Amino acid sequence: MEKMRLISPAFQDNEKIPPRFTCDGENISPELLIEHVPRGTKSLALVMEDPDAPNGLWVHWIVWNIRPNIGKLVEHSEPRESVIGKNSWGHNQYGGPCPPSGTHRYIFRLYALDVVLDLAGTASKGQLEVAMHQHIKAEASLTGLCSESDGAS
Template identity: 55%
Template sequence: MKRLTMALLPAVFWVLLYAAAEGKEIRRMETLTITSPGFSQGGAIPARHTCDGNDTSPSLIIAKVPSTAQSLALIMDDPDAPMGDWVHWVVWNIPPRTWEIPENSLPPQAVQGKNDWHRTGYGGPCPPSGTHRYFFRVYALDITLHLGNSTTKGDLERAMQGHILGKGELMGTYKRR
C-alpha cells in the first residue's frame, strides 16, 4: 500500500501542476440528494407516473445544493431499454433554491428539452417487457444555460461539461401491468 501511494504521488503532483498552469480550478464534486414522496430509492414508481396511468411526472425533493449553484438540471433515463439508454425527461435552468418539483409541474424558469419520443417534456416509464430501472439525476451547475427546447440529453450533457458542481441520483423501477 505504501509503495502504491508513493508511486501515485508524482502523478497527483503533475495533475495539480497542470491544472494550476492552465488556470483551472480542481473542484470537489458535491453530492446532492434527490428523493420522491411517491417511491423510495430502488422502489416501484407508481403507475400514475407511467404510460399505464396519467403519465405525470413524480414529485421530487432536492437537497444539499451547493450555495454557489446558479441553476439545476435534471435528466431521467432508462438504461434497460432494448435499444439502449432511453431518455424520458430533460430539464435545465431549474432555480438553485428549488427544494421541491411538485408532481406534474416545474418552476416557471425551467426549460424542458426533447425526450426520446421526440416530444418536449416528461414521458413516463413504459417498458416493453420486464422490470426496468429509471434514473432521475439532478445536477448543480455554476451557470445558467441558454439552450432551445429542441435540446436533447446529449446536447445538455455537452453544455454542462466543466460546469457541474454536484449531482445526485434517485432510481425507481417499473414493470407494466
Template identity: 50%
Template sequence: MGGLGKIIRWFFLLTLFVAVSVQAEEARLKLSSPAFKHAGKIPSVYSCDGSDTSPPLAIADVPKKAKSLALVMDDPDAPAGTWVHWVLWNIEPATKQIVQGRVPHGAEQGVNSWRRKSYGGPCPPSGQHRYYFRLYALSERLDLPSNSTRLELDRAMRGKILAQAELLGVFAHR
C-alpha cells in the first residue's frame, strides 16, 4: 500500500476511534436510587400501598452537551398495555438528584395514564410488575404544552437524545 493509502487508512481509523470515544462519553449517563437497587423491589411507600410518593433518584454523568433531561416511569406489564406513571421534561442537566416526592425546580410534569399531572406509584392489579424509570439527556429544551403525554414527549425527543439511562424496579402488593 502506498503512502497515500496508509494516510487514508490511518485517518479512517482515527476518525472511527474519535467517533467511538465520543459515543462512549455520551453513553455514560446513569440513573439510580438510594431506595432500591436496579431490578430490586420498590419499597411500598412509593406505591399505592404506601404514601404513593415518587422515590429519590440519583443522576450522574450527564453529557456536557445536554441542554435538558427528561424522565419517564412506566409499567410494560399492565393488562391494557404499557401504563405510564410519571412524565417529566426540561429537567436542568446540572440536576444530581430528584428528591423523594418532589419535581425538580423548573421541570415540567406531563400527564400520566391516570390523566393526572403527577407521579402515580406502582399499583399492579395482580402479581409482580416491572417499573422502568428512563432518563434521557437531550440536546435542547422542549417546548411542549404542560398537559403533554408520554407519546407527545417521545415525539418531541426524536433526534434530540444524546444518551439515556434506565433503572428497573419491581413491585407486587403485600
C-alpha cells in the first residue's frame, strides 16, 4: 500500500507559499490534495504550524473530523462536517503565514485516525494531540516557506 500523501497544486514541498495565502494577500487556505488514505481510517485531522515563530511553535490552523474519502480540501474553505479548532490567535479559522522576520517553515500535518474525535471546537492543538494519541494510523506532511521579504509582515 502506498504511503499517505498531502500535496498542494499551489506550491511544492519546501517551496514558497504564494502571497495570496499569506496575511499580506487574501489570507485564504490553499487547496490541499489527500492521497492514499489507509483503509479503515474513520477521520482525518490537519494541523498547520510555524515552528520558527519567535515565541515558539505558532498554530495557524487546526481541523479535525474530516471525512477520510474527501480527496481534497478546497481552497478558501473548510469541510462541512469537520470541526475547526482554535489557532494561536484564538480564532477558529485559517490564519495565513505572517513571518515577522526571516524565512519561516509552515508545516501542514495530516493525520489518518481510527476514530471520529469527540472534541469541541474550543479545543487547542494540545487537546487535539491528546485526543489523537494512540489513534494515528498514518501521517503525511507538506512544508511551505514564507519570508518577510516575500511581502508578508
